[in-house]
Amino acid sequence: MDAMAEDSNESGFSGESGAVKVQERLEKRHQARREDVERRREAKESQSVAEEKGQYFSNTFNSEKASIEELLSSCSGADRAVVSQRLEEATAKTLQLQKFLNDSVLFLTQYDLRKAQAALHNLQTSLTEVREEALPKKKFAFRNRSKASDKAPAPDAPDAATPAESDSTQVDAASEQCGFSNMDSVSLMKTAEEIHKQDVLLTHLTNCKVRLFGSPSTLHLKHIDSCEILCGPVSSSVFVDHCRNSTLAVPCQQLRTHNTTDTQVYLHVTSRAIIEDCRGVSIAPFSWSYPNLEEDFAVSGLDRDRDRNNWSQVDDFNWLAAGTPSPNWTVIPEADRKTTWDP
Numbered sequence: 001m002d003a004m005a006e007d008s009n010e011s012g013f014s015g016e017s018g019a020v021k022v023q024e025r026l027e028k029r030h031q032a033r034r035e036d037v038e039r040r041r042e043a044k045e046s047q048s049v050a051e052e053k054g055q056y057f058s059n060t061f062n063s064e065k066a067s068i069e070e071l072l073s074s075c076s077g078a079d080r081a082v083v084s085q086r087l088e089e090a091t092a093k094t095l096q097l098q099k100f101l102n103d104s105v106l107f108l109t110q111y112d113l114r115k116a117q118a119a120l121h122n123l124q125t126s127l128t129e130v131r132e133e134a135l136p137k138k139k140f141a142f143r144n145r146s147k148a149s150d151k152a153p154a155p156d157a158p159d160a161a162t163p164a165e166s167d168s169t170q171v172d173a174a175s176e177q178c179g180f181s182n183m184d185s186v187s188l189m190k191t192a193e194e195i196h197k198q199d200v201l202l203t204h205l206t207n208c209k210v211r212l213f214g215s216p217s218t219l220h221l222k223h224i225d226s227c228e229i230l231c232g233p234v235s236s237s238v239f240v241d242h243c244r245n246s247t248l249a250v251p252c253q254q255l256r257t258h259n260t261t262d263t264q265v266y267l268h269v270t271s272r273a274i275i276e277d278c279r280g281v282s283i284a285p286f287s288w289s290y291p292n293l294e295e296d297f298a299v300s301g302l303d304r305d306r307d308r309n310n311w312s313q314v315d316d317f318n319w320l321a322a323g324t325p326s327p328n329w330t331v332i333p334e335a336d337r338k339t340t341w342d343p
Contacts, residue, residue, distance in 0.1 A: 068090050101271060195213075195214045215296045221238070226244070243259075263280070286311065
C-alpha cells in the first residue's frame, strides 16, 4: 500500500512538472510571436516613413527643377538686364537644390540618388550654356586689340567681318572661361579676385603646378597629364575628364570624374562623388591650406563641418555589384597622405 502511494505521488509530481514545462513552452512561443509581430509592424512603419520621405523628396526636387528650367527657358529673347537677374535667381535655386539633395542622402535609394545627381548635373550644364550664350564674355585678345587700335589707328585695317576674324570669333565656349590651357611644365596661379564666382577651365595641361586661390562657381579639368592642381572651395561642381597621373585637391558641392586614371584626389564634398570610366583613382580628405581658406569657404557656402564631408563616399557608375567595393577607386592610407604642399 505504501508502494502504491509512493507511485501515485511520483506520478502526480511528474504530471505537474510536465504541465509546467508545456506552459512555459507555450508562453515562450507566444512571446516569440508577439515579438515577431512587433518587428514586422516596426519594419512596415519604417518602410512607410522612408517611402513618404522619398515621395516628398521626389515631388519637391522635381518641382524645384521645373522652376529652374522655366527660368532658363525665359532667358531666350529677354534683354541683358533681365537675363542677368534670371540667371542669378536660377543659380541660387540650383545651389539650394544641391543642398536639399545633400540633406536627403541618408534616406534615398542608390537609384534615386544617382537619378537626382544626374538631373542636377544637367541643370548646371544648362545654366552654364545659357549664361555663355546670353551673356558672352569678350575675349582678352579683342580688348587688347581695341586698345592698340586706339593708340595707333591703322588706315588700311581689314574690315571686322573678314573671314579670318569671323573664324576667330567662333570660339568654343570653354575658351571664354577663366583658366589656363595648352601649357607644359610651368607653375600657374589665379588669385581670389580673378576666380571669384567664375567658371574656371583648365585644359590640355602637362606637368604643371596650378594654385587657384578663392572660390570659383565651377571648375572644369580636361586633358590633364601629370599635374598638381590645388583649388579653393568651389561653390557648385567640379568636372574632371581625361585626367591621368595627377594630384588634385578641392572642396566642392559635387565631383563628377570621367575617363581618369592613376590620380589622387584630396576631397571635401558635401554630396557623394561620382566616377565613371575610371581606374586607379585614390581618395583622401582635403588637406591643402592657405591664409584665407576659411573666408573662401564662407563665400562658397560650403559646409565645413566634418560630418558633412562625404570624401570617402564614391559612386562608381561602372560598378553595380551591391556589397562589393569597386576596384576602380581606393582610399589613400593615412600614412601615405600628403599633409604639406609646396607653394
